[in-house]
Amino acid sequence: MEKHQADRVIMDYIKPLFGFALNKTGKIAEAEELAGRITLEVYQALLKKADLQDPNSYIFKIAHYVWARFVGEKTRASNQLRMDDKELISRNEDFDTIIHQETAGLLRREIAVLSHQQREIVVKYYYGGMKISEIAAALGLSSGTVKWHLFEAKKELKHKMNAIRSMGNLGINPIRMTGLGHSGSPGKKGDTADFLATAIRQNIAFAAYQKPLTVHEIAEELGISPVFVKDEIEELEQYGFLDQLPGGKYRANLYIEDPSRNKSEALHRLFEAYAEIAVEEYFKTFFSMADVFRKTGVYIPGGDIHLLLWSLIPYAGKQLSFKELDRVSHQEVSVSRQDGGHYAAFAKIVRAFDVSFDRSLYFFCGDMNRDSDELTLQGWQIDMYWCGRLGGWRDNLSSDFISLMHVIHGHLPQNHANIDAYRRLFDKHYLRQTDSGLEVNIVYCKDKQTGERLHEAIPHPSERIQEAAAKLDEAVYQLNREGQPEHAHKYVRYWSQNSMASGTMRAYILKHLVDIGMLKIPDPHRQKGMCTILFMGQS
Template identity: 35%
Template structure:
């Protein structure tokens, strides 16, 4: 301790006052050092280093609320650095020292101490304990509760508390002896977009409402290809399990994760790279569209008279405008009739706790996309979307494509659309101040437009079940055309979509591929083919909001 005495002689008046204040700690500090390093010579070195650090630090501290807490904080800080200098690994840290730390009257020294490496590692390991272990450690060492009080608080026997505490200490010691690996998501988290669902959303919404947060997206992705525990997901994300447990439970409650075995979770949400799939499948879609589009268009032109005689309302009698509805609807029907057999929707679509039933999917966002060599936006589709209420006759069908000037979001299509349109068609919506809001709505949606003769309805309207029946009877049967074309497309796209996907999601993926080859993206390719070949004309500006839409009291 000679060096410490020399230091005392060299300091000024204020320093000597500080030295006098800590003189009484000489023996306790030596005992602290001896308790940790065991060898007397090393203990003297450590104790001397602690006293020197106390003297140096005193001059820079104006207000010490608790001298005792301050001294022991510096002692532990110096001990940690002493260990580092001697290349001792953090596992030499004494877990029982936590009780001494928490006994300090002021939390401020502890908060400062937690920024050191050893304590960061200890805190990290506490976070990786199981829920019950973590709670007991925090209650005992941080909240300073006695074993008996913890037992009462958790409603478990005292011996059980002791056992958990002992097991927690073992796990903490073990954890600090190894380098905890973190996964790639900790430094390169994924980002998802173009989220959607196939089916009916629940009261709390759909995929985007549950996976809109980066944390939820990365949890789902971490458990995508293999089932993982919360701790394994936490390690992959480089986060404390305590921050993930609630989110994992929430996602599992609503079937975005499934529990494959006790404590293990796997994704129940399709995640795909839409850019890669779109580019890889482009030629397949084009080939199928080329095989069926022209024949289908010509067949619809041949039945034009029967269609017009069915009684369906078409603005201005524009048959080209009607084709923008007939083609998507009929392509969907022809394709599904020709589709290879597969599991039905109820068999594959997960039920949700909030009453929804749908297949959830999301696309991986790319930081940069290569040039696909074609305009991807021309082939984007959304739908079909249906709006109806049981035991009422009104029905609305809509399909969104590149050419429809509408939001591609299911929330922007409500049942009230067909209700207000029906009131207008029935003459129950006179133009007055009382109905100003409804007229504003109809104009904004494009359902009506103002002409010299007054307001005119601007969408396809089917006024009765009988009219719908006549229209359906006029539709050509093209099963012989579609069956081989759609069958080939389905096989190619299924093979493409199942690549690098987990086996348990294959039924959902197969259903989604059926939807895309039974309408869906195939519709966009057929429309593009017909426009490029000069058969189908693009919609006029005032038609863009209501193309590929039909509605009416048809049920």
């Protein structure tokens, strides 16, 4: 069989073979190892085979054969492991010499080629200095299994030490990203979380973030073949996540935050302090304006002024954005994507460290604005810890606001044709069934005039707030810029500017209002409707 034909067959069977391996072993780590062996055996067999009448039967015969051999090897190794631990896997002189000298980095490079579980065990044992019993406890394995993996890994490493592979740190210690998001409009293929959904793409972006790299340099850093990297790089470049520079080099085109404990604690203290300033200088006024807000005609679920404030305060938080502080425009950092998206991308590296505060209390997603091409309405919403909503921007649909508007106007009969629309509204708690009938569970303005009156009633921030906002921006920028490459400083500035109006600050403001007892946490049946306003009659 030609190589390109074998490649296609292998690609079709990667997932089924992993499923076979997982079914046989019942453990992901062992399944990875077994699936890798099967795939290699199948690929080599396909290259020698002229044609196949029944490829499925042929491939799975090989899979069963490799599985039987895999079981036999583990059984034999298990019998050997009854020997004294020190005799079998002692940190003997020749291996210790390699560990400490790491001549030309060969050992680190070879470790990266081991299976995930073997790599983790070897690193913990030889680099972390952990005992076998400690590794077993940490990974939930038996001591015998750990010893067997060390025995096999040691043989494999010694066998391959002469095969020089060039590999960077990401090959052995890859990063993982979280908080992948955007500012702007996602396209048909999604946003940052969709394009950087795989570990290989995340590590490609990170590798090319600090300095521009060629395809081969990125491949070396990741410790994989340039053949596999090239296609991934081309798609990331096509959709604007990588910029191609002169000399065949690529540079990541997004903001990647690399958090640390010190920076997280410093930012937390900063936002806490300025949230208190924002409340004292601006938001406290809202609590004496209940009658003013009610007179606008805005609908408040249950007439509870706190439900209005849970939506109006974060909505009004946008008022604390000052054009004078926008040193970097959205246009300078956003990219027009081929799928119709237009947004600035960001991501955060996962770093394991403890902080003195509960991060979940300050979760924020927004501002999410929804409208209709045919109807004059605008739906505004943010997601945060207090709301209890799941799904983020992907589950925030214009169609839900359209359906709700039709319910309010009495234009959506409760019949079989509209069952899905009503199910969505009830599931999201936009509607509630009460003893007296249906109740709308979000804040809304029934017409253009009501919306205008509500906007006019929102207080304007003072100059003192603007002065505080400028100081906050500079402090946030200085903290976020630390360790960032020079080309990324504009991204850092963009994501740091107007921090007083940011989602993070609004989360801190609401938390502060709850802590001082001014803002009451609504009953559970009200929470999913919070932080949402529907404006009707507005385009």
